[in-house]
Amino acid sequence: xxxxxxxxxxxxSLGQSITISxxxxxxxxxxxxxxxxxxxxxxxxxxxxxxxxxKRPSGLSNRFSGSxxxxxxxxxxxxxxxxxxxxxxxxxYAGNSNWVFGGGTKLTVL
Amino acid sequence: QVQLQESGPxxxxxxxxxxxxxxxxxxSISSGNYYWSWIRQHPGKGLEWIGYIYYxxxxxxxxxxxxxxxxxxxxxxxxxxxxxxxVTAADTxxxxxxxxxxxxxxxxxxxxxxxxTLVTVSS
Numbered sequence: 074x075x076x077x078x079x080x081x082x083x084x085x086s087l088g089q090s091i092t093i094s095x096x097x098x099x100x101x102x103x104x105x106x107x108x109x110x111x112x113x114x115x116x117x118x119x120x121x122x123x124x125x126x127x128k129r130p131s132g133l134s135n136r137f138s139g140s141x142x143x144x145x146x147x148x149x150x151x152x153x154x155x156x157x158x159x160x161x162x163x164x165x166y167a168g169n170s171n172w173v174f175g176g177g178t179k180l181t182v183l
Numbered sequence: 184q185v186q187l188q189e190s191g192p193x194x195x196x197x198x199x200x201x202x203x204x205x206x207x208x209x210x211s212i213s214s215g216n217y218y219w220s221w222i223r224q225h226p227g228k229g230l231e232w233i234g235y236i237y238y239x240x241x242x243x244x245x246x247x248x249x250x251x252x253x254x255x256x257x258x259x260x261x262x263x264x265x266x267x268x269x270v271t272a273a274d275t276x277x278x279x280x281x282x283x284x285x286x287x288x289x290x291x292x293x294x295x296x297x298x299x300t301l302v303t304v305s306s
Contacts, residue, residue: 076229107290107291109291109292109293111230111293117298118279118296118297118298118299119230119279119293119296120296121292121293121294124291124292124294125291125292130294162229162230164230164232164292164293166290166291170243171232171243171245171246172232172245173232174222174229174230174231174232175229176228176229177228177229177230
């Protein structure tokens with residue numbers, strides 16, 4: 074299966090909002106409500122930010138939100154903070170006990 | 184708090200077998216509702232799911248790697264392991280172990296990760 078498609082980079086100013094898209098197909102993103110999002114700082118392990126498309130793990134800031142429309146999922150970060158600067162990856166269940174990730178998006182906070 | 188830690192050789196020769204172990208602490212690997220996963224990241228690239236195992240031994244693999252991958256579990260040591268055979272330079276990557284979480288057989292995300300270990304394939 075092919076990787077999910079994410080923009081290579083996005084940027085936003087402190088306090089603003091940004092949205093990162095994640096485009097799959099009708100076999101993965103479009104078929105299941107099982108998109109998750111991960112934040113990864115350089116040299117660190119990924120951290121779960123969103124699961125089941127829009128749910129936040131306990132204790133995670135509500136500045137992070139997720140949504141889906143058709144074959145495209147989105148991660149929105151509101152009130153951008155300096156510490157949000159990181160790489161972000163989406164992931165989707167692809168059926169038959171198979172999972173596919175996106176290529177990652179580098180977020181720059183200006 | 185669950186913690187995962189990868190261990191194994193950082194250098195493997197081409198055509199040989201890559202072997203890594205993940206030690207789980209802060210919780211039992213035999214707890215239900217979790218699958219224990221391997222995920223890799225090629226240098227400067229995205230993430231790739233390799234496969235996962237249930238504590239009973241049931242395994243599921245990425246179709247693109249299935250012919251070369253074996254994941255096993257040792258519940259007595261609270262560990263699970265990855266073997267990837269016939270490696271080439273294309274298998275050079277950071278390898279992460281992670282816990283897949285959900286409800287029963289319904290998994291929704293990878294919620295705990297190890298710090299990752301770089302494995303280089305080179306002669």
